[in-house]
Amino acid sequence: MESVVENTEELQFQPPAYSHVLDLNGFLSPHQNDSALLILNQKIMVTGVFEKLWRNYFLHVCADGGANRLYEYFDNDEDRSRHIPDYIVGDLDSVREDVLRFYIQKGVAIIRQTSQYATDFTKSLQLISLHFFSSSFHKVTRSSGIDTNYGIEDCHGIHTLYHSERKIWVDRDVDLLVLNAIDGRFDQTIHSITQLYATARTDAYYRLCYLTTTDLIMLVPTGGALIKYSKKFKEECIKNCGLLPVGKPSVIRATRGLKWDVENWPTSIISGKVSSSNRFVGDTCCFFDVEDPMVLNIELNLEKLSMFM
Amino acid sequence: MESVVENTEELQFQPPAYSHVLDLNGFLSPHQNDSALLILNQKIMVTGVFEKLWRNYFLHVCADGGANRLYEYFDNDEDRSRHIPDYIVGDLDSVREDVLRFYIQKGVAIIRQTSQYATDFTKSLQLISLHFFSSSFHKVTRSSGIDTNYGIEDCHGIHTLYHSERKIWVDRDVDLLVLNAIDGRFDQTIHSITQLYATARTDAYYRLCYLTTTDLIMLVPTGGALIKYSKKFKEECIKNCGLLPVGKPSVIRATRGLKWDVENWPTSIISGKVSSSNRFVGDTCCFFDVEDPMVLNIELNLEKLSMFM
Numbered sequence: 088m089e090s091v092v093e094n095t096e097e098l099q100f101q102p103p104a105y106s107h108v109l110d111l112n113g114f115l116s117p118h119q120n121d122s123a124l125l126i127l128n129q130k131i132m133v134t135g136v137f138e139k140l141w142r143n144y145f146l147h148v149c150a151d152g153g154a155n156r157l158y159e160y161f162d163n164d165e166d167r168s169r170h171i172p173d174y175i176v177g178d179l180d181s182v183r184e185d186v187l188r189f190y191i192q193k194g195v196a197i198i199r200q201t202s203q204y205a206t207d208f209t210k211s212l213q214l215i216s217l218h219f220f221s222s223s224f225h226k227v228t229r230s231s232g233i234d235t236n237y238g239i240e241d242c243h244g245i246h247t248l249y250h251s252e253r254k255i256w257v258d259r260d261v262d263l264l265v266l267n268a269i270d271g272r273f274d275q276t277i278h279s280i281t282q283l284y285a286t287a288r289t290d291a292y293y294r295l296c297y298l299t300t301t302d303l304i305m306l307v308p309t310g311g312a313l314i315k316y317s318k319k320f321k322e323e324c325i326k327n328c329g330l331l332p333v334g335k336p337s338v339i340r341a342t343r344g345l346k347w348d349v350e351n352w353p354t355s356i357i358s359g360k361v362s363s364s365n366r367f368v369g370d371t372c373c374f375f376d377v378e379d380p381m382v383l384n385i386e387l388n389l390e391k392l393s394m395f396m
Numbered sequence: 397m398e399s400v401v402e403n404t405e406e407l408q409f410q411p412p413a414y415s416h417v418l419d420l421n422g423f424l425s426p427h428q429n430d431s432a433l434l435i436l437n438q439k440i441m442v443t444g445v446f447e448k449l450w451r452n453y454f455l456h457v458c459a460d461g462g463a464n465r466l467y468e469y470f471d472n473d474e475d476r477s478r479h480i481p482d483y484i485v486g487d488l489d490s491v492r493e494d495v496l497r498f499y500i501q502k503g504v505a506i507i508r509q510t511s512q513y514a515t516d517f518t519k520s521l522q523l524i525s526l527h528f529f530s531s532s533f534h535k536v537t538r539s540s541g542i543d544t545n546y547g548i549e550d551c552h553g554i555h556t557l558y559h560s561e562r563k564i565w566v567d568r569d570v571d572l573l574v575l576n577a578i579d580g581r582f583d584q585t586i587h588s589i590t591q592l593y594a595t596a597r598t599d600a601y602y603r604l605c606y607l608t609t610t611d612l613i614m615l616v617p618t619g620g621a622l623i624k625y626s627k628k629f630k631e632e633c634i635k636n637c638g639l640l641p642v643g644k645p646s647v648i649r650a651t652r653g654l655k656w657d658v659e660n661w662p663t664s665i666i667s668g669k670v671s672s673s674n675r676f677v678g679d680t681c682c683f684f685d686v687e688d689p690m691v692l693n694i695e696l697n698l699e700k701l702s703m704f705m
Contacts, residue, residue, distance in 0.1 A: 206673070270579045272610045273693035274638025274672035281668040301581045329583025334665040335644045356643040357689075359590040363583035364515070380666075384582035 090350045098344055098368045105313035105374060109305060111385065112320055114296045115396045117262035120145045123215045126172075127208060128152030128181055129267035131160045132300045135389065137266075139396045140298075141170055144264060148215060150207040151177030156267065158186045171195060176214050176245070177207035191233060198228075199236050202243040208268070208282060213249040215263065216290060220256035224248060258292040268297040269304060280333050280382060287380055302384040311340070311376035314383075318371050320395050326386035329363035330375060332356060337379040344373025354381075399659045407653055407677045414622035414683060418614055420694065421629055423605045424705045426571035429454045432524045435481075436517060437461030437490055438576035440469045441609045444698065446575075448705045449607075450479055453573060457524060459516035460486030462576065467495045480504060485523050485554070486516035500542060507537075508545050511552040517577070517591060522558040524572065525599060529565035533557060567601040577606040578613060589642050589691060596689055611693040620649070620685035623692075627680050629704050635695035638672040639684060641665060646688040653682025663690075 115136075124144035128151055131137055137160065141147065147170075149157055154175045161167045167189070175182065175190060175197045191197060200210045217224040227248075231238030239245060268279035279297060283306040286293050297304040307330065316325065330339060336355035339362065342348045346366045354360050367373050367385075375383070424445075433453035437460055440446055446469065450456065456479075458466055463484045470476045476498070484491065484499060484506045500506060509519045526533040536557075540547030548554060577588035588606060592615040595602050606613040616639065625634065639648060645664035648671065651657045655675045663669050676682050676694075684692070 269582060272636060272638075272695050273578060273608070273613055273691075274636065274640060274670075274695075276585075277638065277640045277642065277665065277670060277691075278672050281665050281670055284666045285668045299582070304582055327581060327583065329581075329586065331583060331586045333586065333642060356586065356590050357593045359594045361583075361586060361590055363587050382582075382586075386581050386583075 089352055091352070092348045094346055094348060094368050096346075096368050097370060099370045100343060102313050102343075102372050102374055105311065107308055107310065107312040109294075109307075109312050109314050111303065111314065111316040111325070112395060113262065114264060114294070114303060115140070115392065116143045118143070119262065121219060121259055122146065122262035123148060123264075125150065125211050125215065125263065125265045126153035126157055127265065127267040128156060129271045131156050131266060133266060133298060133389065136393050136396060138170075139393055140264065143396060144262070146215065146218060147172040148174045148176065148211050150211045151175070151179055152181030153267065154182045154190060155186050158189065168193065174198060174214060174218070176200060176210050178203070196228060196237055197233060198239055198245065199241045200239075200243065200245050201241060202246065204243070205246060206278060208278065210245055212282070212286065212290070212293075213245050215261070217245065217249055217252065219261055220258055221248065221252045223252065261293050263293045263295045265295070265297050269299045269302075283382060284334060284380060300389060302386055304382065304384045307375050307377055307381050307383050309377065309380055311374060313372055313374045314344075314367075315372045316367075317395070321367055321371070323391045324388045324395060325367050326388060327364050327366050328383065328385045329361065329365065330354075330377070331361060331363070331382040331384065332379070333382045335379060337377065337381065339381070340376040340378060342373065342375050344369025398661055400661070401657045403655055403657060403677050405655075405677050406679060408679045409652060411622055411652075411681050411683055414620065416617055416619065416621040418603075418616075418621050418623050420612065420623065420625040420634075421704060422571065423573060423603070423612060423614075424449070424701065425452045427452070428571065430528060430568055431455065431571035432457060432573075434459065434520050434524065434572065434574045435462035435466055436574065436576040437465060438580045440465050440575060442575060442607060442698065445702050445705060447479075448702055449573065452705060453571070455524065455527060456481040457483045457485065457520050459520045460484070460488055461490030463491045463499060464495050465576065467498065477502065483507060483523060483527070485509060485519050487512075505537060505546055506542060507548050507554065508550045509548075509552065509554050510550060511555065513552070514555060515587060517587065519554055521591070521595065521599065521602075522554050524570070526554065526558055526561065528570055529567055530557065530561040532561065570602050572602045572604045574604070574606050578608045578611075592691060593643060593689060609698060611695055613691060613693045616684050616686055616690050616692050618686065618689055620683060622681055622683045623676075624681045625676075626704070630676055630680070632700045633697045633704060634676050635697060636673050636675050637692065637694045638670070638674065639663075639686070640670060640672070640691040640693065641688070642691045644688060646686065646690065648690070649685040649687060651682065651684050653678025
């Protein structure tokens with residue numbers, strides 16, 4: 088039966104064993120080489136944490152005009168030179184000529200993909216997968232240069248390579264943080280949400296997360312997840328949260344560790360019954376059990392975030 | 397059968413008769429007294445058009461901390477005094493003391509509603525409805541003052557009054573533009589989307605639209621709508637658009653006037669099949685026929701917008 092319980096502000100409990108764990112501190116400081124920071128084409132607004140994020144993530148990719156935003160984030164070439172991405176990818180209709188020249192000169196692999204049947208975001212995700220898992224991708228790119236598009240067919244070479252290699256590679260978890268996925272054009276925001284669902288389905292090795300100036304945004308998969316964080320991080324940085332049935336009406340089977348915990352709670356954007364403006368009271372974790380994948384946003388105190396990275 | 401057609405850049409056609417018309421120029425310049433501008437609690441970013449919007453709309457309402465944002469938009473009391481809202485409404489936990497004092501002194505009706513079962517956004521919508529349609533609301537508020545919360549019970553008085561009056565009033569179309577509904581905390585963005593659906597269901601007299609720094613966002617109801625605009629406005633101001641099945645998978649029965657027109661096109665955020673990065677090529681209108689209500693975003697060139705207001 089549907090129920091809602093209001094909890095005290097500090098809740099300690101024994102979490103169940105969950106196969107899917109979302110470690111909030113880990114999203115900011117992955118501390119492993121299988122990690123990538125992807126920059127999309129909007130102004131970088133997470134000042135104060137951007138440079139730490141850059142250091143904490145191993146691979147750095149700019150989607151097309153995202154390269155402009157990286158370039159413009161710094162006001163001098165010395166700082167720029169210390170933040171050189173590994174790849175710039177996309178149809179390259181947005182990146183500025185002078186920005187491209189700067190990064191070419193610094194040895195960035197610039198891979199043009201003109202196909203209009205995928206977005207720069209999708210192209211970037213497939214490129215990152217190839218980087219981590221495909222040996223033939225590295226064989227091709229290493230033996231070629233900028234003049235031959237690094238040996239990648241320039242319309243949908245990445246797409247083709249990804250699909251031919253996808254079934255044979257052995258994958259590992261990859262931490263993937265994306266900047267500028269949300270808060271731009273609204274159809275692009277929604278496209279980013281579709282990527283959460285698509286990636287969970289086809290490339291579940293990604294621990295995919297979006298950072299905005301207000302939130303961390305991720306997907307809670309069917310069956311639910313355990314959300315972990317340090318006590319101090321919760322106290323200092325975590326504010327409101329929402330568990331959002333974007334895509335289709337569904338049921339939150341149970342939550343534990345929220346201010347307002349629910350059970351067997353039907354939720355739908357169309358009916359207007361959505362768990363928003365809730366918050367974490369679980370000491371070091373909380374968990375959600377959901378019937379279908381749902382979008383979780385967690386409001387962060389951006390000013391204090393860098394203390395935890 | 398599902399189909400997609402790519403159109404030329406300039407398309408002239410005879411639109412069908414549609415009961416539901418969304419007039420884009422009208423959203424910016426309603427030119428009627430039944431119109432309201434609602435300011436939610438985020439920084440006002442639509443500089444360059446804000447003052448024109450203020451003049452074009454008849455009623456002005458701030459939801460709680462939205463009053464701070466109005467106050468902070470101006471750097472002197474002279475400008476502030478020329479932009480005095482009619483109401484400030486909400487639980488008043490966000491609005492600053494000094495801001496409240498300023499607007500009290502200017503005679504603004506400040507109506508406290510402490511209920512936690514509705515958001516400040518919902519409270520504002522009900523207040524605006526009461527303002528336009530309920531004579532007993534005006535009788536009560538006129539005979540009372542700030543010291544008695546304008547005669548409105550201070551927990552859920554507006555809610556109660558709205559529901560008791562709703563069935564007896566005779567409604568008229570009201571143009572309602574909301575600022576700061578999108579691009580804040582993601583659960584608040586989604587809450588704003590639920591309001592599009594809820595309002596279409598319960599208060600269809602609202603022509604409700606959100607303006608962000610990038611988009612106009614509105615709901616296309618079941619059965620579809622005709623989107624009207626001037627030729628010049630399209631050429632100078634309208635850029636990309638998306639027709640987004642937020643809430644549940646659905647079918648776009650037909651579009652006419654888009655660069656990529658579709659027919660019988662299943663669409664779903666979960667499957668990733670979403671019409672985004674499309675654009676208007678219809679000369680002065682385009683139309684959409686949809687099986688369920690869908691969210692439409694239209695990218696605007698904010699710099700040129702004020703020329704069309």
